[in-house]
Amino acid sequence: MAKAKKNSSVLTDESLNFFRNYINTPSPVGFEATGQRLWIDYIRSYVDDVFTDPYGTAVGVINPKAEFKVVIEAHVDEISWFVNYITNEGLLYLKRNGGVDHQIAPGQRVIIHGKKGPVKAVFGWPAIHTRISAPDKEPVAKIENLFLDCGARSKKELEDLGVRVGSVVTYRDGFDELANDYYIGRAFDNRVGGFMIAEVARLVKEANKKLPFGLYVINAVQEEIGLRGAEMIARRIKPNVAIITDVTHDTTTPMINKMIEGDTACGKGPSLSYGPAVHNKLLQLVEDVAEKANIPVQLRTVSRSTGTDTDSFAYANDGCPSVLISIPLRYMHTTVEMLHRSDIENTIRLMYETVLTLTPKTNLSYFS
Numbered sequence: 001m002a003k004a005k006k007n008s009s010v011l012t013d014e015s016l017n018f019f020r021n022y023i024n025t026p027s028p029v030g031f032e033a034t035g036q037r038l039w040i041d042y043i044r045s046y047v048d049d050v051f052t053d054p055y056g057t058a059v060g061v062i063n064p065k066a067e068f069k070v071v072i073e074a075h076v077d078e079i080s081w082f083v084n085y086i087t088n089e090g091l092l093y094l095k096r097n098g099g100v101d102h103q104i105a106p107g108q109r110v111i112i113h114g115k116k117g118p119v120k121a122v123f124g125w126p127a128i129h130t131r132i133s134a135p136d137k138e139p140v141a142k143i144e145n146l147f148l149d150c151g152a153r154s155k156k157e158l159e160d161l162g163v164r165v166g167s168v169v170t171y172r173d174g175f176d177e178l179a180n181d182y183y184i185g186r187a188f189d190n191r192v193g194g195f196m197i198a199e200v201a202r203l204v205k206e207a208n209k210k211l212p213f214g215l216y217v218i219n220a221v222q223e224e225i226g227l228r229g230a231e232m233i234a235r236r237i238k239p240n241v242a243i244i245t246d247v248t249h250d251t252t253t254p255m256i257n258k259m260i261e262g263d264t265a266c267g268k269g270p271s272l273s274y275g276p277a278v279h280n281k282l283l284q285l286v287e288d289v290a291e292k293a294n295i296p297v298q299l300r301t302v303s304r305s306t307g308t309d310t311d312s313f314a315y316a317n318d319g320c321p322s323v324l325i326s327i328p329l330r331y332m333h334t335t336v337e338m339l340h341r342s343d344i345e346n347t348i349r350l351m352y353e354t355v356l357t358l359t360p361k362t363n364l365s366y367f368s
Helices: 013-024 033-046 155-161 188-206 228-237 280-292 310-314 341-357
Strands: 049-052 058-062 069-075 080-086 092-097 109-114 117-124 147-149 168-171 182-185 214-220 241-249 271-274 298-301 322-329 337-340
Touching: 013 033, 013 188, 033 049, 033 058, 033 188, 033 214, 058 188, 069 188, 069 228, 069 341, 188 214, 188 241, 188 322, 188 337, 188 341, 214 228, 228 310, 241 310, 241 341, 271 280, 280 322, 280 341, 310 322, 322 337, 322 341, 337 341
Parallel strands: 069 214, 069 241, 241 322, 271 298
Antiparallel strands: 049 058, 058 214, 080 092, 080 168, 092 147, 109 117, 109 168, 117 147, 182 337, 271 322
């Protein structure tokens, strides 16, 4: 694979400040409007038009009158919880909202998004002193035994706080920096993607590039519960080409089988996927762009679906040539998701250079 260029940072202090704020802004599945407002405010100066759809997917458009349409897309929603049942003692039991990992919940701090504003709470868990008498019967965290404690001691006190069945719950952990250019945070899956596509729009604007097509920068909702936002917006826009970015697993940590998950590592560049939904000629174009621009890439395979918004775009309408450019991530669907700054920069560069390479005359037919 190609070697990375030295000193090739594309990030600015302003863009990194936006990234921190964006990661720290809750945008749970079905309730993404707060994060979308922040994203729209950031991207607005880099595009010609902005619009949203009925469920909250946000789109920035460069050259909106062009007939040929190219999409770069990510999703804004994060996994979360719903309040499902309230006890007479003021404790709250939950349901998943997306693929949230119940095993990391005990002892975590959360925010309940109530009708009167945010309410702090914790996942309660019995003290170790109460469990040591039966070590062979240690309780395991399950949906049915996980509960929230916000300090209320009755249903009435919860009502006074604006908390009720249906209130959404997100973890409190936010953005931080570790050694050697690693970042950690909640919901890098996939707000890092929303950040990266916004940066592509910024680079196009600042370089004063005149694109021969309409570029649709899409931050979709509801990916985590079935790619729903992408499905809706793909039918509406009817793009000719789609470049999707999402996270993928860093497989170099313990308890991951490389024979099953492949060999992908943070810090070694974006990951390109092979699979039925990924258009082979478009993928080859991206690989050629990476080699020419000296951008390191990693390769992985997927099975019958990518599990990302790529699937919704690829099979929308009459079919849309689509490609998936993923960024390696450690500890997905936890509060300490981890990625490397160089991968952010190289993924932005790869999408940007690919956008500049495409034209309405790019031949993506398998039979010519």
